[in-house]
Amino acid sequence: xxxxxxxxxxxxxxxxxxxxxxxxxxxxxxxxxxxxxxxxxxxxxxxxxxxxxxxxxxxxxxxxxxxxxxxxxxxxxxxxxxxxxxxxxxxxxxxxxxxxxxxxxxxxxxxxxxxxxxxxxxxxxxxxxxxxxxxxxxxxxxxxxxxxxxxxxxxxxxxxxxxxxxxxxxxxxxxxxxxxxxxxxxxxxxxxxxxxxxxxxxxxxxxxxxxxxxxxxxxxxxxxxxxxxxxxxxxxxxxxxxxxxxxxxxxxxxxxxxxxxxxxxxxxxxxxxxxxxx
Numbered sequence: 001x002x003x004x005x006x007x008x009x010x011x012x013x014x015x016x017x018x019x020x021x022x023x024x025x026x027x028x029x030x031x032x033x034x035x036x037x038x039x040x041x042x043x044x045x046x047x048x049x050x051x052x053x054x055x056x057x058x059x060x061x062x063x064x065x066x067x068x069x070x071x072x073x074x075x076x077x078x079x080x081x082x083x084x085x086x087x088x089x090x091x092x093x094x095x096x097x098x099x100x101x102x103x104x105x106x107x108x109x110x111x112x113x114x115x116x117x118x119x120x121x122x123x124x125x126x127x128x129x130x131x132x133x134x135x136x137x138x139x140x141x142x143x144x145x146x147x148x149x150x151x152x153x154x155x156x157x158x159x160x161x162x163x164x165x166x167x168x169x170x171x172x173x174x175x176x177x178x179x180x181x182x183x184x185x186x187x188x189x190x191x192x193x194x195x196x197x198x199x200x201x202x203x204x205x206x207x208x209x210x211x212x213x214x215x216x217x218x219x220x221x222x223x224x225x226x227x228x229x230x231x232x233x234x235x236x237x238x239x240x241x242x243x244x245x246x247x248x249x250x251x252x253x254x255x256x257x258x259x260x261x262x263x264x265x266x267x268x269x270x271x272x273x274x275x276x277x278x
Contacts, residue, residue: 001063006128006184009065012275013185013228013250024066024130025059026187026232026253036061043085046072048132052114052121059127066184069118070132071111075104075167076143092145097159103143105170112177119181128184130230133175133222135189136168136214143167146193150201153210160210168214175218179225185251186222187230190215190244195235204239212243219247238267251275 008022030045037058041050048070050058059067076094079087094102115131122129140163141149152160178186190211194201202210215231222229230251231244237252244252252275 004060004063004065004126006065006126009128010184010228015275022065023063024068025062025064026068026070026130026132028058028062033058044081044087052117055118056121056125056127060125064127066128066130067118067122068130068132068187069115070187071106071114073106073134073139075139076102089142092141092143092148094140094143094163095145095148096156097162100162100166103163103166106174108174108177111174115178115181115183119183130185130187131178131183132187132189132232133178133218134167134171135218136164136171137194137211138189139167139171140164141193153202153206157209164210164214168217171214172217172221175221179221179227183227185228185230187232187253188215188218188222189232190237190240193234195233195237195240197235199236199239207240207243212247216247219249223248241267241271245271 228250231249
């Protein structure tokens with residue numbers, strides 16, 4: 001197995017030709033992780049929640065050049081744990097202004113300590129660190145509920161924006177804390193579940209109003225800090241590429257054929273200032 005080298009990843013980000021491709025995995029099912037490590041973590045565990053030494057060792061065994069660190073902000077979520085111990089999203093619980101008191105915010109000191117512990121574990125391995133930032137668009141969608149979120153953007157838009165503003169205030173505080181540290185890249189998202197295999201569920205104007213207004217501020221902070229910017233998105237995103245590129249996105253992840261709805265090779269040939277991750 002080759003030695004990890006974060007420079008492979010950084011070369012790809014900066015379009016520097018090289019003989020080897022970088023390997024980077026954001027997450028794997030915990031059953032796969034357990035088999036690789038010989039561990040028995042509960043099925044509710046996310047791979048990026050592993051103890052720092054185990055997170056680094058799992059990535060080393062995979063041959064990764066980068067370690068990914070993030071956390072799920074479960075504010076407002078109603079979830080179900082099945083008999084095997086897996087946790088499934090059911091719906092959101094923040095349905096109206098009367099529910100705003102149900103919003104809660106992670107402890108920044110705990111997140112800082114976790115980041116410092118993982119950075120210490122990564123040091124000397126040859127791997128780099130990509131940190132996944134939180135996002136108001138995705139978090140508000142999950143906290144309100146996907147169907148209700150889409151309806152509320154039309155029926156009670158001020159309510160949605162108030163939820164997002166409160167979440168975004170925390171998002172930016174956490175992001176600026178992350179940027180105090182020598183992380184190698186930062187990942188932002190545009191709202192998982194809002195883009196399907198046939199395209200965005202919201203109109204371009206509504207995507208700007210309820211998604212990109214928040215993501216753009218995150219992007220500016222990352223770029224101002226001189227860090228590579230990854231954007232995670234699902235579904236058919238071809239129509240969103242101009243906006244994402246204007247925000248300074250360096251890596252688009254993931255890019256998939258979306259059932260034939262988008263030509264990933266034509267997209268690759270048309271985009272010259274960003275890298276694709278599949």
